[in-house]
Amino acid sequence: MGIELLSNLSSKIISLIQEKNVSEAEFYGKFDDIIQVEITSNGVGKIVSRSIGKYALRIAIGKRIGLTYSENIDEKSIPNIVDKAISITKTAPEDEKWPGFPKGYSGKGGLKVYDKDLASITPESLVKFLGEVIDTSIDSARKAGALEAVVTRGYLWIVCSSIYIENSYGDSISGSSTALSIYYNIYVRNKEGDTAYPFIIQVRSLDRDKIFNKVVETAKLAVKFIGAKPIDSGKYQLLIMPEVHGELVETVFSPAVSAYSIQRNRSPLKDKVGEQIFSKDITIYDDPHMDYGFGSRPFDDEGIMTTSKPLVDNGVFENIVYDHYTASIEGKKSTGNAVRRRLNSVPTPAPLNIVFKAKNTEDLESMINMIKKGIIVYGVIGSWMSNPVNGAIQATITHGLYVENGEIKYPVKGVVMGGNYYNYLKQDLIALGKDIVNYAHIYAIPILVDNVPIAGK
Structure with a gap:
């Protein structure tokens, strides 16, 4: 959906620009499907899902280059965005080193950057997974000697991104990727005092072994930093x-x-x-x-x-x-x-x-x-x-x-x-x-x- 939407938007923008007195143009669009889960001291908090589409438009008039940016992907806004880009470009200083926009788009085939399991995870499965992360962190800290262990405020983000790039020379290219980020602090206390240590992981796939190994390691380390x-x-x-x-x-x-x-x-x-x-x-x-x-x-x-x-x-x-x-x-x-x-x-x-x-x-x-x-x-x-x-x-x-x-x-x-x-x-x-x-x-x-x-x- 994201790539198709961006492609249609880009096609209309490039077509309109080519009717103007513009040397060349480049569209760069990004569409993100985002799931954000709040982590609180009471466990898994609220879940928010949203989609964000945005794009940047660069155009050149001779050696003058301008850039404008929009989060409005309504096609009705296209004429205003194009006019704004042209206006910015006309007032920009000339860049004598300007080589023109790149041509001949291509990409590395077969590269794995999109994880279907991560992209298709349900809210119910996500809550269960994050609950296991929190429980494992607390249990591991207690086994390492903490009298008290609490996972404090943090977040989990899943982002499924689509990118679409097109220029006025007829080149276009697109691709999709996934990313998972988890951040929280594990607070621990024993007779010697207390401290907090952050858990941070950023991955492209739902690699449970990698994630849980780091959860355990982080919790054990947290106890070592007390005092x-x-x-x-x-x-x-x-x-x-x-x-x-x-x-x-x-x-x-x-x-x-x-x-x-x-x-x-x-x-x-x-x-x-x-x-x-x-x-x-x-x-x-x-x-x-x-x-x-x-x-x-x-x-x-x-x-x-x-x-x-x-x-x-x-x-x-x-x-x-x-x-x-x-x-x-x-x-x-x-x-x-x-x-x-x-x-x-x-x-x-x-x-x-x-x-x-x-x-x-x-x-x-x-x-x-x-x-x-x-x-x-x-x-x-x-x-x-x-x-x-x-x-x-x-x-x-x-x-x-x-x-x-x-x-x-x-x-x-x-x-x-x-x-x-x-x-x-x-x-x-x-x-x-x-x-x-x-x-x-x-x-x-x-x-x-x-x-x-x-x-x-």
């Missing part, structure tokens, strides 16, 4: 767990490999292609063709086929990611990495699925045994304060475990970690972990790092 306190300032070894590592990658490394950042001198990787930036044991792919990967997609937000490629190969920086505009500036072809952060913004290049593939890895127990004096970092806030321009890290540890000579001593919170991400994965790297865990579209591994400055008490 957390700051430690003294100094330099420590940090064992950064995959979810936190993924946050740092998203904040610091992902923007750095984008041609948008590099062309604006906002990346430490400018002129570094072919150079060793990380340990030789580290290979990192942008792999949008991984079945059910959270960032997987057959085509990008400009209708160009996505590509799987190494960003870093054995520590060497190999590939920058491009959209159509940034690629044309350098006389290259798009790598299929155009991403629209919002529908009312122009596409910019970004990695789609960042996947770590490391050599000479260690299991978690071995990595803990390597720690002489350090912290296992399970949760942070404020990682957005880290700097993608130079790789500087700044984040406050909210959930950590202090370790001496391989032995976990007590939980840690309220200290600020610093250092530089590129040092983390090169000269300060001690070990790489085996386990790959996704933080949204970042599939990261644990890393054990030396000489990290900690601002504590």
Whole structure:
């Protein structure tokens, strides 16, 4: 239904535009069927289902480019939207680098990004599933030593998305995907005190084993953080767990490999292609063709086929990611990495699925045994304060475990970690972990790092 609706809307808009004095046009439409379930301290709350259709229209008049956006998918609104887009474009400054809209749409065939089981789940089944998640979380925390365990406020989202892209050159492409997100806090208490720890998972399919394994793991960890306190300032070894590592990658490394950042001198990787930036044991792919990967997609937000490629190969920086505009500036072809952060913004290049593939890895127990004096970092806030321009890290540890000579001593919170991400994965790297865990579209591994400055008490 979503794709058909968007296709009909686009066809009418493009036809009307072609009657005007417009050089070219591009329609990008998105239709979401959403189920949102509230999680409360009393269990499963209200369920809300809704459908949202919206689209962006970009047009060019010569070298002037304009964009307008609408959540009104009533066909009666089309003339006003088209007139608004033309008016915006006529007053826009000329862009001498404008290459025109992309042509020749195509997508990767056979890619699994749509889960029928997730898309067809009934409200009754969803309530039962979420009830099992909550009960398992509480039971697991109590078995781990909590005298009291409560799942506090959170949510479950299921989104079935349809995308339709069309240009005035006769190209069109469409696709559908599913996504499941669950977030809540597990509050735990025992004789030593209390704390809360977040459960977060983002997947494309209803993988019950993956979900419930993480539910149990999160509940057990929550109990370990009771009684957390700051430690003294100094330099420590940090064992950064995959979810936190993924946050740092998203904040610091992902923007750095984008041609948008590099062309604006906002990346430490400018002129570094072919150079060793990380340990030789580290290979990192942008792999949008991984079945059910959270960032997987057959085509990008400009209708160009996505590509799987190494960003870093054995520590060497190999590939920058491009959209159509940034690629044309350098006389290259798009790598299929155009991403629209919002529908009312122009596409910019970004990695789609960042996947770590490391050599000479260690299991978690071995990595803990390597720690002489350090912290296992399970949760942070404020990682957005880290700097993608130079790789500087700044984040406050909210959930950590202090370790001496391989032995976990007590939980840690309220200290600020610093250092530089590129040092983390090169000269300060001690070990790489085996386990790959996704933080949204970042599939990261644990890393054990030396000489990290900690601002504590």
